[in-house]
Amino acid sequence: MKILFIGDIFGECGKYAIHSELSNIKKNYNIDYVIANAENTTLGRGLNWADYNELNTSGIDFFTMGNHTWHKKDIFEILSKQKNIIRPANILKELEIGKFGVGSKTILLNNKSVRITNLLGSTVHFKDQQTNPFLYLEELLEKDNSDIHIVDFHSETTSEKNAFLLNFAGRVTAIFGTHTHVQTNDTKIYNNTAYITDVGMTGPKNGIIGAKPESIINMFMGNSERFRLEEQVGKYQFSAVVLEIDDLSNKPINLTNILIYQK
Template sequence: MRILFIGDVMGESGQEMFEKTVPLLKRNLHPQLTIANGENATRGRGINEKVFKKLQKAGADVITMGNHTWDNREIQDFIGTAKKLIRPANFSAGQVPGIGYTIVKVNSVSVGVLNVQGRVFMSPSDDPFAVGEKIIAQLEKETSIIFVDFHGEATSEKEAFAWNFDGRVSAVVGTHTHVQTNDARILPQGTAFLSDVGMTGPYDGILGMRRESVIGRFKNQLPTRFEVETSGGQTLGAVVIDVDEKTGRAQKISNLRIDPDHPYFE
């Protein structure tokens, strides 16, 4: 089983990069399952139904979210029926719409996809370890392949989660920081790990936002409206993970970065 995961899709630039690059990657890499984080997909804040369907059409089988899940109010109108759109499972248990995990059939193989959010330097949420334990225990009864998108700021928290569930999940891949890390590895019991897969969108912004606003905020500390960068190059952060379908153990993990400084050759 080969899983392709695409990092945080950022605004219209991210949508464009996703549409033109993901179909190419799928033709060349032949993943059986493609997952993407879409929490920044609509104008950099949340996702609406139009963009959700757009990413699906371009190749996303499952879309995960994060701390900007509710920033676009329209999501509340369709997340309850969108079974392939999952938000962090540890959001205020029972108090918000949507689901935190899903099970998809890939040919005859079931794959569990779980989304959780960290608590270090993030907005309040329930304990991702406790919530993760409960859901992973449920998923283990149905499948040996479990993929986790851990949306968090602290690399230590993401790494701790991966080690805690080593051997019980196939992969723990981090999102949120928009900067791809260089620590892809397979832990001793077979869990693939990457602290952060990076982002998909503007390459010449600062984490996808216009440079001037971000630099100004650091220099003067005044309230600033951040807007997604619309000019310059584009980037795509991704990771490819091969998993043994019987055991659920990861066999290989390779991070992938595509941008003007790292062109992709077929």
């Protein structure tokens, strides 16, 4: 079995990259199923109905999200009505945003039960509205009996992501880091768990993690305390990984990174 996981789709450029590259990638790698992080799809923050429908008909089978999940009001209805999307699971239950959708789902793929889980790292600035992702997954694993378990760990720091791997290695099939938008060169299979610190971003290749540079550089120069996130235009990059799983043992046997720059 081969599963393609696409890193954070960012804005119009990210959608164009999907239209331009996905079909060929699926064919060339003989992909069985496509998962994509879509939290930055609509204007760099969130996901609306139009973009969900566009991606849904472009060859993506399942969607994960992140800290920008709730930036577009459509998401509440999308999470409530659609079965192929999850948001971060470890949101405080008493919050209104925690009442829509779920953070972990099991699908049937090639006669295998495949669980997909979305978790928000403690290092992501989210006004302490998330619970501890380590403890959440520990509790989930106590009752999980899926054949294959893929985790999108949406975290800010490399240290938290690496700690997550070492704690859960051998207990989940794959841990794919997202959120920082820069693909790392550390694909590995460690103790029967496939891992990459960050899958990277599918979106503008010449911005600052997808955004126009001006206001972000201005902030780093000390001229403002915050930056204004505006999506960059121009050529794209396509970031993803291909996970190959042995059909007999359900264990990962290969993890290949994909990083395509539009010429």
